[in-house]
Amino acid sequence: MANPETHVHDTPPPAAAPDWTIAQNWEAFTAAEHAMWDRLFARQSAMLPGRASEAFLRGIDVLKLENPGIPDYRELNSRLMAATGWQVVAVPGLVPDDVFFDHLANRRFPAGNFIRTPEQLDYLQEPDVFHDVFGHVPMLADPVFADYMQAYGEGGLRSQKFDALKQLARLYWYTVEFGLIREAGGLRIYGAGIVSSYAESLFALDSDSPNRIGFDLARVMRTDYRIDDFQQNYFVIDSLDQLLDVTVNTDFAPLYASNAALPPIPIADILPGDEVITRGTQDYALAKSS
Numbered sequence: 001m002a003n004p005e006t007h008v009h010d011t012p013p014p015a016a017a018p019d020w021t022i023a024q025n026w027e028a029f030t031a032a033e034h035a036m037w038d039r040l041f042a043r044q045s046a047m048l049p050g051r052a053s054e055a056f057l058r059g060i061d062v063l064k065l066e067n068p069g070i071p072d073y074r075e076l077n078s079r080l081m082a083a084t085g086w087q088v089v090a091v092p093g094l095v096p097d098d099v100f101f102d103h104l105a106n107r108r109f110p111a112g113n114f115i116r117t118p119e120q121l122d123y124l125q126e127p128d129v130f131h132d133v134f135g136h137v138p139m140l141a142d143p144v145f146a147d148y149m150q151a152y153g154e155g156g157l158r159s160q161k162f163d164a165l166k167q168l169a170r171l172y173w174y175t176v177e178f179g180l181i182r183e184a185g186g187l188r189i190y191g192a193g194i195v196s197s198y199a200e201s202l203f204a205l206d207s208d209s210p211n212r213i214g215f216d217l218a219r220v221m222r223t224d225y226r227i228d229d230f231q232q233n234y235f236v237i238d239s240l241d242q243l244l245d246v247t248v249n250t251d252f253a254p255l256y257a258s259n260a261a262l263p264p265i266p267i268a269d270i271l272p273g274d275e276v277i278t279r280g281t282q283d284y285a286l287a288k289s290s
């Protein structure tokens, strides 16, 4: 299990710039660390055709992530910049919310500059370079998703006037991290938290346990989530255009206020207005809690 204190700080650590970035120092990764990347990459990429969204698979291809080893950002960024104008920057670990939003608003994605150990193969508490780069960066090569992430960062900066962090974090969680999308072949994964996890990539699509519900912005922003295990609930978008349209063209200020006047929605509840794609048994979560 990751020790959060290793990477979480209140102020930029000594080696970091005021925006919390550090040099990737790609040369410093050891052979064992590159081998860990290769092991994770091989396991995920074997499983994801037919599971990951078209946009994600295209991103892997466009960015040449199949090249062995932890990507060198000098090369990765030249491809990513050419695709959508985004870049990846290295950070020591989780950064404060305002710093995170500011990076996104400027089309920079902060990636943790360490890789999990063999003991953390299947679960770690803090995003490492595999989650951040393999999980997030392929979608940033998609022009529509690229605009969504920038708009999210801008929305985050703006939200500070409204005490709305929790609502905005739920939107991030249920889209960027754990989103599903409907495609011609069926449901597909685009969320980074799923796509970088072997077990959840199977669970999110195949298990009878979780609910799968059509995406509804206000509903998502009220829905609690869990950070310590598989999701009990996934929200399904029809397209990336739908996601971008509804978020960019909605003024969140009145929505924050109307949502704040309502109670949060418990994780696994299904509401009368929901478009239920799968009504989950919740067997997995119930077995764990008993």
Ligand SMILES: C[C@H](O)[C@H](O)[C@H]1CNc2nc(N)[nH]c(=O)c2N1
Pocket: 091, 093, 094, 095, 096, 097, 098, 100, 101, 110, 111, 112, 127, 168, 169, 172
């Ligand atoms: C919503 C909120 O901003 C979010 O939890 C942020 C906080 N800081 C972060 N910092 C890093 N490096 N990566 C992240 O994904 C996040 N997430």
Ligand SMILES: N[C@@H](Cc1ccccc1)C(=O)O
Pocket: 148, 151, 152, 153, 154, 155, 156, 158, 159, 247, 248, 249, 250, 251, 252, 253
């Ligand atoms: N439209 C939102 C900003 C936003 C865009 C996209 C995603 C999230 C938030 C606002 O009014 O603040």
Ligand SMILES: [Fe+2]
Pocket: 127, 131, 132, 135, 136, 177, 192, 193
């Ligand atoms: Fe993430």
